[in-house]
Amino acid sequence: MKVVSTVAELRQLIPGSGTVGFVPTMGALHEGHQSLINRARSENDFAVVSIFVNPAQFAPGEDFDRYPRTLESDLERCREVDAVFVPGVPEMYPVFPPAAKVTFPELADKLEGEVRPGHFDGVGLVVSKLFNIVGPCRAYFGKKDRQQLAIIRRLVLDLNFPVDVIGCETVRESDGLALSSRNVYLSDDERARAVKLSRALFSINESRSSDVAELRASALQILDGETVDYLVIADPDNLDPVTELTRPAVALGAMRLGNTRLIDNLDIDPK
Numbered sequence: 001m002k003v004v005s006t007v008a009e010l011r012q013l014i015p016g017s018g019t020v021g022f023v024p025t026m027g028a029l030h031e032g033h034q035s036l037i038n039r040a041r042s043e044n045d046f047a048v049v050s051i052f053v054n055p056a057q058f059a060p061g062e063d064f065d066r067y068p069r070t071l072e073s074d075l076e077r078c079r080e081v082d083a084v085f086v087p088g089v090p091e092m093y094p095v096f097p098p099a100a101k102v103t104f105p106e107l108a109d110k111l112e113g114e115v116r117p118g119h120f121d122g123v124g125l126v127v128s129k130l131f132n133i134v135g136p137c138r139a140y141f142g143k144k145d146r147q148q149l150a151i152i153r154r155l156v157l158d159l160n161f162p163v164d165v166i167g168c169e170t171v172r173e174s175d176g177l178a179l180s181s182r183n184v185y186l187s188d189d190e191r192a193r194a195v196k197l198s199r200a201l202f203s204i205n206e207s208r209s210s211d212v213a214e215l216r217a218s219a220l221q222i223l224d225g226e227t228v229d230y231l232v233i234a235d236p237d238n239l240d241p242v243t244e245l246t247r248p249a250v251a252l253g254a255m256r257l258g259n260t261r262l263i264d265n266l267d268i269d270p271k
């Protein structure tokens with residue numbers, strides 16, 4: 001494992017032949033990230049992980065400054081990869097804020113975008129930059145961030161990045177809570193309540209009803225008393241709400257526990 005912090009050093013390391021697998025992260029790595037890293041390693045000749053807390057995807061007042069930074073243990077999780085790219089902000093953005101913009105008006109304004117305006121523009125820009133820097137054949141993203149995955153797929157399609165985007169299953173705690181770097185913010189009481197989000201989503205798959213309004217209403221009952229930003233059953237490609245479950249769909253939810261926002265989603269089988 002080579003750890004580098006400049007674009008020039010990274011480009012020197014990346015071989016000219018064979019497949020390159022890439023996992024972009026913001027660090028604070030957990031078993032969810034590990035599953036992406038393991039796939040990148042096993043499916044490619046050369047595996048690269050980036051660790052960069054991207055200021056362009058945080059709005060003022062969000063948790064950029066307090067986002068967990070755990071480089072030492074992150075590098076432990078990357079021991080088997082070929083290169084770890086850990087750039088500072090000036091390396092990624094010689095001029096900040098950048099003048100270039102990547103926007104996704106349709107896909108990025110709904111769901112997370114309603115609460116975090118501009119977030120996916122920042123994601124789209126940094127992922128474009130990282131694809132240009134790393135030049136991967138395959139890039140591994142978690143289904144945990146489903147709207148992000150949908151946006152990255154469109155980014156690759158629309159801008160002709162020669163990258164195969166691989167969506168990886170969400171890794172969960174034994175009670176169902178999706179692993180997230182932000183779970184460390186939760187108090188014991190919040191952690192106990194957090195599980196309601198995945199329970200609500202699983203209840204949609206477990207129900208025999210095909211009535212979307214009814215499914216949503218009973219899932220929301222599980223979240224009764226909690227602050228729910230959204231809970232929708234949507235088309236997996238464009239994330240627009242669906243009215244019937246005749247095709248595979250995805251249920252997406254977001255809740256707030258104190259100052260922490262949690263998101264989760266689940267594939268829903270047709271009924």
Ligand code: AMP
Binds near residue numbers: 179
């Ligand atoms: P982040 O460091 O939060 O930007 O996440 C980096 C990558 O790890 C993204 O593609 C996430 O979707 C993915 N990821 C985060 N949590 C999980 C999880 N619980 N299971 C699988 N992938 C995840």
